[in-house]
Amino acid sequence: MAERTVGGKTTGAATERKSVYRYGYRHSPDQDAGAPVRRPVVVVGAGPVGLAAAIDLGRRGIPVVLIDDADRIGEGSRGICWAKRTLEIFDRLGVGEKLVAQGVTWKLGKLYHGDELVFSFDLQPEAGHKMPAFINLQQFYVEAALVERAEEIEAVEIRWKNRLTGIEQHNDHVRLTIDTPDGPYVLDADWLIAADGARSTARDLLGLSFSGVTFEDKFLIADIRMAADFPTERRFWFDPSFHAGQSALMHRQPDNIWRIDLQLGPDADVAEEQKPERVTARLKRMLGDRPFELEWVSIYRFNCRRLDRFVHGRVLFVGDAAHQVSPFGARGANSGIQDAENLAWKLAAVIKGEAGAALIATYETERIQAADENIAHSTRSTDFIAPHSEAERDLRDAVLALAGQAEFARRMINSGRLSVATVYDSSLVVPDEDAFAGPARLGAPLPDAPVRRRDGRDGFLLETLGDGFTLLAMDGEAPVAPPAGIALAAIGDEVRDVAGVVAARLDATPGAVYLLRPDQHLCGRWRQFDAGKVAAARDRVLAAGAGLS
């Protein structure tokens, strides 16, 4: 394939996938050490999830070695839809604004049955959030931005062309064997974060397997380059005339790239269907005479499955290495980033001795809850899109047939319930003792809201929160002095709730206080500040609920 330039970096010819960004292998002194060097954290896999974990840990002052078997970021048909909560995490990590500016912002979804529009939905019907419901952006751009960010952080060291080949589990560390262009070396790590994707080497080395389902239907996924003025919406068709009896999905990406998914049914011939002339013919039926070029084509069967446990001694699984879903709902990469965020602050607290190792177990409980939610939604969507039998298809078709005339049927159409943050139902929250209404929920990320600085600058609520525990306090009569180790974000003088949206979304009254975990999830709230209660709530999190109920 031809060389081309993307984002200012020269690409090289590659055998399978064109590389978009290329980085250099560097020999590490660790490779020459007489005895294995010991590192607090090694992350395997420089995809978006591994990079996010490394950046988050590095920002918390934890030295991280991030290894990857490649030395490049390849293009190709992978994650494109980044959800609001993921963008809020990226914003905290320092790349959110850049990615939103680079991506295509969208919030409208449209559903067609045949060629008729039957339903449209708005994923962000209210204003006053810094981040949009979704952006579409090629995964390689996200990875490149995260690599750039990671390189700014002294505590993070990326080692390209370092391939994990062995894991030996010990009581308080793991011993890793890593292959490089200069030969193998051994590295010890207190903790290994396995972010090495769906075909995880770490998972294989530990002999772990998945539980779940594989769907029989095959799907053609294509990225095409095309100048078109189609709207910036997610468009999904059931049984369109251009692809009868099957479904189709279309998404806009930057650079005039469009993502198209075409369902092919269970009997499709994978080799045959990947031939460019065959793909082009299918796409022409969809797109008419509009010229386009194929950028990338693949055939997938989807899995909805996960590991039984995400924590295996000192090895912590995140992202696709831990769980996989079908793409309907954009729950793959988004849930991986949310895994990384959930794990990073907990692991940092354990390494710094602020929390007991039991806190790591709550990574597993909270993110297994999230994985099960994502798998359930993704399985239901895939069942609706690709029914298992003629009898099930009849029921699905009856829903579609009714949709034009009955609202209830439109609500049953499931082309993917799009990713939203999980509300953690864990021991880390203090149940409300005062009544609260409004959209803010215990265990959920704090809803964003517009605020204004005293100097007149407009901003957002989530920007006022730091990387640690934060007590958000509404201006009241009594002064608020949070216990040691908890930052104060005061709403009133320096940061003002000019539009009243903070008060509305948090059901806030004067003097009300809200305790946020380092990942911005709400873990306690009270109508009046009480230092003892706030400290106890924070301690409950760090003690992982031990001895408290």
Place this chain on the structure above:
Amino acid sequence: MAKLVSQSRFADPDAAFLALVEARRGLSREQAAALDTRLVLILANHIGDLDVLGEAIALAKASGPAPAL
């Protein structure tokens, strides 16, 4: 929790049965099955109670012939 009512609720059960018969008169078995499927969805939504729906499904399954394996 609401319970499924399986005692007769129609003042004139014969008229209710007739309405359903007339709905499928002249249809093939396949067309009737498709009509029934839409009816099931409409009525299930009207009931709007997952527990009642579950009980109704259980009653329907228990009263029909066992599926051939």
